[in-house]
Amino acid sequence: MSRLSVPAGRLRGVGKRTPAGPTLTVAQLNRAVLARQLLLDRAELSLPDAIQRTAGLQTQYAPSGYVGLWSRVRGFRREQLTAALLAGEVVQGWVMRCTIHMVSAADYPPFTEAVREPRRRWWLHNAGAAAEVDMDAVADLVRGYLADGPLKQAEIQQRLVADGLPREVWQAVQLWVDLVRHPSAGTWERPRAHVYALAGPDLAPDPPLDVAASRDLLARRYLGAFGPASAKDVASFCGWSITEAREVLARLELRRFADEAGGELVDVPDAPLPPPDAPAPVRFLGQWEAVLLAHARRAQVLPDEHRAKVFHTRMPQSVRTFLVDGRVAGTWTVEGGVRWEPFEPLDPAHRAAVEEEAERLVAFHEAPL
Numbered sequence: 001m002s003r004l005s006v007p008a009g010r011l012r013g014v015g016k017r018t019p020a021g022p023t024l025t026v027a028q029l030n031r032a033v034l035a036r037q038l039l040l041d042r043a044e045l046s047l048p049d050a051i052q053r054t055a056g057l058q059t060q061y062a063p064s065g066y067v068g069l070w071s072r073v074r075g076f077r078r079e080q081l082t083a084a085l086l087a088g089e090v091v092q093g094w095v096m097r098c099t100i101h102m103v104s105a106a107d108y109p110p111f112t113e114a115v116r117e118p119r120r121r122w123w124l125h126n127a128g129a130a131a132e133v134d135m136d137a138v139a140d141l142v143r144g145y146l147a148d149g150p151l152k153q154a155e156i157q158q159r160l161v162a163d164g165l166p167r168e169v170w171q172a173v174q175l176w177v178d179l180v181r182h183p184s185a186g187t188w189e190r191p192r193a194h195v196y197a198l199a200g201p202d203l204a205p206d207p208p209l210d211v212a213a214s215r216d217l218l219a220r221r222y223l224g225a226f227g228p229a230s231a232k233d234v235a236s237f238c239g240w241s242i243t244e245a246r247e248v249l250a251r252l253e254l255r256r257f258a259d260e261a262g263g264e265l266v267d268v269p270d271a272p273l274p275p276p277d278a279p280a281p282v283r284f285l286g287q288w289e290a291v292l293l294a295h296a297r298r299a300q301v302l303p304d305e306h307r308a309k310v311f312h313t314r315m316p317q318s319v320r321t322f323l324v325d326g327r328v329a330g331t332w333t334v335e336g337g338v339r340w341e342p343f344e345p346l347d348p349a350h351r352a353a354v355e356e357e358a359e360r361l362v363a364f365h366e367a368p369l
Contacts, residue, residue: 052221088105098175114215115240302328329343
């Protein structure tokens with residue numbers, strides 16, 4: 001893929017009014033994000049490597065991770081991800097933005113450390129009276145509950161209430177104790193990720209990892225997966241304040257661009273920047289795909305005129321979508337096969353391409369485990 005040659009340098013004052021580099025069009029940003037998300041060409045990568053490349057997979061609904069990998073990794077089969085979860089090569093837990101993600105085992109400790117304090121600040125700011133609870137003491141209680149093995153969320157909550165604590169502290173528990181979703185649940189076969197276990201010593205090292213180094217890694221992962229991006233985009237994805245994001249970016253070796261409105265974008269060196277007319281094949285995506293969320297809005301993978309059809313307060317689970325020429329063109333469901341509905345009429349060539357990819361998705365769903 002072609003790359004723009006831009007000198008990398010240590011950026012000071014990222015996001016301020018400083019001279020920008022080359023201007024990137026929306027079409028260029030679209031293809032850049034799709035390439036980095038492995039949605040232009042399916043990759044031949046191990047699952048941990050593919051998940052690292054995409055900065056994790058958002059998986060409030062676990063099967064979405066399976067569909068996401070099928071669209072990104074050549075020859076992917078459902079049992080491969082379940083096996084990787086069972087082996088601990090891929091970990092599912094509350095990470096960026098207090099949201100369930102599948103991440104590689106190698107990325108879980110630095111990602112968790114990079115967002116730990118902002119997540120706790122967020123909870124304390126929104127917890128009301130529950131913010132007065134001694135969360136260090138609660139954390140010790142929960143570690144005791146889980147010392148003998150995984151428990152379902154409902155049982156942990158029942159024990160907290162029995163120990164005289166308000167039910168609201170359960171949300172905070174996940175910010176004071178490193179918990180992972182135990183792979184007896186949160187898989188294709190058992191989608192609800194409601195069984196919790198303590199993160200082992202490899203996932204929760206003692207002493208903890210260096211915060212600055214962990215944040216640097218998360219920012220590089222984000223830019224490598226979604227860049228070029230603004231400091232605001234980095235903050236949105238990571239759950240940091242804009243000040244925290246700028247502090248991190250100022251430590252990194254980055255290249256600089258501008259968007260069409262003149263805003264500053266930054267990027268890691270040598271990440272792909274395909275031409276704006278690079279072919280973008282049809283791809284099917286699951287719910288809550290991170291490539292469609294606000295932090296990647298600059299790429300218009302989800303055109304603004306269709307955003308309310310995918311994310312709306314009346315649709316708490318979001319919807320499944322498919323891409324045509326690099327942009328969301330409709331939704332799909334699994335009802336006696338894959339049924340898809342475009343937002344607008346498709347030309348015959350695109351319609352045929354969607355039909356062909358839908359048939360492959362049916363085969364993926366129906367393949368025996």
